Amino acid sequence: MADLYIRQINSFTLTKSRINSTAGSFLLLNISLTMQPQILLADDHSMIRKGLKLLLQLHLGFTAVSEVTSCNELMKELTKKKYSHLVLDIILSDGSTLEILPAIRKLYPELRVMVFSMQPAEVYGKALRQYGIDHYLPKTTPEEDTIRLLRRFMLNEQSLRDDPATRYPNNPFSALAPRELEILHYVLKGLGTKEIAQTLNVKMNTVSTVKNRIFEKTLTTNLKELIELATLYNVNY
Numbered sequence: 001m002a003d004l005y006i007r008q009i010n011s012f013t014l015t016k017s018r019i020n021s022t023a024g025s026f027l028l029l030n031i032s033l034t035m036q037p038q039i040l041l042a043d044d045h046s047m048i049r050k051g052l053k054l055l056l057q058l059h060l061g062f063t064a065v066s067e068v069t070s071c072n073e074l075m076k077e078l079t080k081k082k083y084s085h086l087v088l089d090i091i092l093s094d095g096s097t098l099e100i101l102p103a104i105r106k107l108y109p110e111l112r113v114m115v116f117s118m119q120p121a122e123v124y125g126k127a128l129r130q131y132g133i134d135h136y137l138p139k140t141t142p143e144e145d146t147i148r149l150l151r152r153f154m155l156n157e158q159s160l161r162d163d164p165a166t167r168y169p170n171n172p173f174s175a176l177a178p179r180e181l182e183i184l185h186y187v188l189k190g191l192g193t194k195e196i197a198q199t200l201n202v203k204m205n206t207v208s209t210v211k212n213r214i215f216e217k218t219l220t221t222n223l224k225e226l227i228e229l230a231t232l233y234n235v236n237y
Contacts, residue, residue, distance in 0.1 A: 036062065036063065036064050037062055037064065037084040037085045037154055038064050038066075038081065038082060038083045038084045038085070039056060039062060039064060039065045039066070039083065039084070039085045039086075039087065039154070040065075040066050040067075040068065040074070040077060040078070040083045040085070040086050040087070041053060041065060041066070041067045041068070041087050041088070042067075042068050042069070042073075042074045042086065042087070042088035042089065042092060042097070043067075043069070043087075043088070043089045043092070043116070044069045044070065044089070044091075044092050044093040046069075048089075048116075048139065049067045049069075052087065052116065053065050053067070055143070055146065055147055055150060056150065056154075059147050060147065060150060060151055060154065062154055066081070066083075069092065069093055070092050070093045070094040071092050071094050071095050071096075071097060071099065071100050072094055074088070074092070074097075074100065075100060075103070075104075078104070078107070078108060078111075083108075083111060084110075084111070084112060085111070085112045085113075085114070085153065085154060086104075086111055086112070086113045086114070087113075087114045087115075087116050087137075087153075088113070088114075088115060088116065089115070089116060089117045089118075089119075090115060090117045090119045090124055091117070091119065091185065091236065091237070095185070095199070096181070096182050096185045098124075098127065098178055098181055098182045098185075099182055099200065101113075101128075101131045101133075102131065105131050105132060112135075112153065112156065113131075113132075113133045113135070114133070114135035114136070114137060114150075114153045115128060115133060115135070115136045115137065116137045116139060117136075117137075117138065117139060118138070118139045118140070118234075118236055119234075119235065119236060120171065120173070120233060120234055120235060121136045121138060122171050122174050123171060123173040123174055123176070123181070123233070123235060124136070124181065126174065127176070127177065127178040127181055130178060131178075134158075134159045135149070135152075135153045135159045136159075137149050137150070137153075171233055172217065172218040172219060172229060172233070173218065173229075173230070173233055173235055175217050176214065176217060176218075179210060180210055180213060180214050180217070182200065183196055183200070183207060183210045183211060183214065184214055184230075184235075184237075185237050186199060186200075187211060187214065187223065187226065188226070188227060188230055188235070188237035189237050190223075193207045193208055193211070214226070
């Protein structure tokens with residue numbers, strides 16, 4: 001009877017082991033229910049969210065996964081539940097997450113954050129490190145590597161990625177500061193100085209000053225040249 005009771009407790013506290021065979025190797029994960037991370041995915045593409053959720057649940061055994069699609073939804077969701085891990089894109093349906101990351105880091109300092117994006121790591125990596133974020137996973141990463149890097153992040157291991165700016169030293173957008181990247185997003189979308197100022201709740205002369213710095217750092221003189229350069233270096237908006 002004692003053995004049966006122990007087996008029942010173990011069955012309750014441990015999730016079923018999942019075995020994932022990749023290139024002839026086997027991965028065995030036994031995850032305690034009490035250690036399950038609380039994961040929040042923030043992406044405005046449903047297929048991306050569903051695919052990432054399946055990887056986390058079926059391949060890694062992490063079942064507590066919630067989803068949001070916008071910056072506004074993200075900030076609201078963080079107030080409803082204590083999350084341990086956040087995986088987010090840089091561009092969401094209502095703006096750039098660079099606008100809310102300072103607040104997130106201040107309000108939830110223990111929340112671990114990974115960026116999962118099509119945006120070039122060499123452009124945004126430096127800005128993100130200012131917020132203590134060094135886990136950057138491009139959406140173009142092969143599935144096998146995606147699973148491996150997600151596992152490291154969820155198990156609170158350090159990122160193995162090097163500084164992408166050193167591998168792409170000639171990218172003209174790599175030198176932009178976080179505020180410059182925020183405003184770059186809206187400039188590329190075609191918003192004027194007044195609209196950007198209203199959106200970010202800053203003064204118009206601040207926006208004008210930052211826009212001039214963007215043109216100087218990228219060696220462009222007008223919006224047409226800036227858009228062409230952004231397209232060349234895969235800076236999406």
